[in-house]
Amino acid sequence: MTATPGTPSKQPYPPSSAARPPRRPTALRDSLTLMSLPVLAALGLSAAFAGGGTRRWFGGRSEGQRAEAQAAKDAAAAAFYELDTAQRDLRISIETITAVDDSPAARRAVSDFEALGRRIDEVSQNYIQAVDAHDLDRDDLEAAAASRARAQLSAAKDELVRVKQELDRFGGSLGPLLGKAETQLARLAPAVERARQSLLAASNALDSVREKGLRADDLAARLASLSPELTRLNQGAGQHGVAATLERAERVQREAGTIRAEAERLPEKAGEIDHRLVSLRTRAQALTTRAGQVEPVLSELRRRFAAACWQDLQQVPGQAGENVRQAELKLREAQTARDAQRWADATSLLSTVRALLNGTDEAVSAAGERLTRLNAVQKDPQAEIERTRFAIRDAQRLAMTGRTNPDPRHARPLDDAVGRLERAIGTLEGRHPDYWHFLTETDAVRQAVARVVAQIREERGGAH
Template identity: 60%
Template sequence: MTTGRAASRLARDLTVSVVLAPAALAAFALVAAPVAFTGGGTRRWGRGRAEESRARAQQAKDAAAAAFYELDTAQRDLRITLETVSAAEETPETRRANAGFATLGEQVDQVSHDYITTLDAHDLDAEELEAGAANRAQRELARVTDALVRLKGDLERFEQSLTPLVARAQEQLAQVAPAVERAKAALLAATEALDGARRSGLGADELAARLAGLGPELRALNEGAGRHGVRPTIQRAERVRRQAEAIAADAARLPERAAEIDRRLTSLRTRAEAISNRADAVGPVLSELRRRFMANCWQDLQRVPEQAEEAVREAGEALAAARGERRAQRFEAATGQLARAHELLGSADEAVSAAGERLRRLNEIAGDPSGEIERTRFAVRDAQRLAMRGRTVPDPRHAGPLDAAVTRLERAVTELEEGGRNPDYWRFLTELEGVRETAGSVVEAIRAGR
């Protein structure tokens, strides 16, 4: 707020007023005392008036210097307060507060300029200083002092208006240190967990890379909220803590994860061998289907042996890749390959099972279709009873699908009976499944409506 020249002059003036003034007054008393007895009355009176005016002007100068120092201190304190508030949160309130402080700062600069100009205009140490000049200096310094004191009061009142903002800022600032400490503690725990995994013979390169990736975040935390803001610092600390805790947990699970991958490798290899053996039996099943049933009952199963063989082969490749990733301790990649092998073996198992299940169902329906027919009729009648519950006339939305289902059922039974020695049993089974699905859909719609 002050220039280097003004600060030097202020320090000199304070020294003169506080240290040298008493000595100068004492010297003046010793010199002036004889004059009182030598008869120079007019000269003594004039010099006395000038010295009294100089002393009053010097007191006014000291008061102005003190007021200037207090105003400067109040402005610095208020600036620190606003910096703290702005760091804690960026809101319309803080922007208005900064704008208000800028306006007050302009007033402080103007008053400070007036103060320095007044000091430069009056040399109270000059020997030829007259009483009139000293009185003018006293008046102007008193005016400047009043302006300094008044503006200091404005600053204090402005600071009091910031109390709610300061309280919120202090509350947020109180969260910074604990949040940062939690983040650093989590990073330390992650480092120790990683070291433990390596001591057990696991490379943990993926986890080490993830931990190294948190280095820039840690540097930002060390730079503090003053540079990055309170709320962003708290959020960064929480993010670092969560990620570090996840790394520590993954490092602690590494031995168990490695053992689990080994178990899955063994299990899937055994399953692949079993499916391959079962696939060899699909050929005879297809032969029986072709011999005993019409083409529509088995045509969709023709490629099951080839499909199962291809799936088992691809699953074997995936398992080999998983073993390689396991040896390299790339557990994520190994887990992905195991998932692919599991999916391939599942599709192969389903295809192989479908052939045997088809033969079983066709044998059952060929021996006695009545059980399948009764099960389907019961499903339709149950849906009809539910549709009529509490009603004299069924809802058309329910009656229409159920009537169509009855017609479909009777048509399927008729076709089966008229099919001769080799009817289309598979069409009959799929038609009855469709009828049961229709009845089930009506039941769900009725219950949902109620």
């Protein structure tokens, strides 16, 4: 509302006794009164007939109409005030919603409030015009004019009341939107405070690790990148919006918490890298010694077994030596990175060293294991044969459990395994048997049988 009606008129009060002139003695006063009555009567009649400036008195009916009009005016003023107050309160609710919510429902609420505002302006203008159209304080107010004023003011009041009811209903419909908005606003201040505290904790954690001689430059740079976000948080939701400020506060808190955790773990991480450097350096030295033992193993394999048993191991000594040299080079680079406190680089280099040493260890171990297995099968091939046959028979019993005839899906691969084992046994005949081919075949047969067993158990487990 933009206009405010005038204040109700005030009836003049009679003069106080202090303003009255002092009375004359009684005898003199009475004589003057008796003498003045004919004169006053004559003056009064003369003035009445001459149309003088004295007030016209209309009697009780006119004053009654004036009082009723004044009552209607007061009632309309009260309705106007109540509507104005309700509109102001509801505008605060709408502003709360729009500060948080940009959903279609929120935009529709704003549009409906604006439409109600136009309706309020209309009835308010009607009320103000009704007030301005009638001067209830006029001395010569006629009864008919007072009656018209009462009617117009009563109609204006009724309009104000009806619009107030519409406004109340609309305000009631805003409950869910307003509740959601108020919830988010209630989260705002704590979220911003948590973000600030997280930034402070991260800064303190960095100071602590620096006191231990660790620079943590990358963490410091990440923390510095959050400074603009803190500035925006300090500028407040009024400038950036509640939803955006909440999201920013939560992100700052999360990222600052990560920086703090990494800073607190930095001394432990440095210790782990130091330990890995020592451990991998020792392992590389041990592998250098073991790699030197591969050549004698190969020599024995070449002397006692067919070429097919050792040809794939010919490159192991050279490759092992090269891998160890590469590992030692990467170890030196990792030590340099650690000294420069480039923790990510040091960790990556150490992972490369570990992979190189793992591959070398497997290759060196493979040569020794090959000789051990070939020695065992050369001495007693029957043990490997019986081990494989037992696996096949065990699978066949499982396939026949609860059945008269085996399932072809199980029987076929088991029959194939039997034939494959017999062919592998056949390769042992001759002056220079290929024991390594025999061992790889029996391994493959057992693996095929294990797959059939797993399939049977899976199917029977699903059936139950």
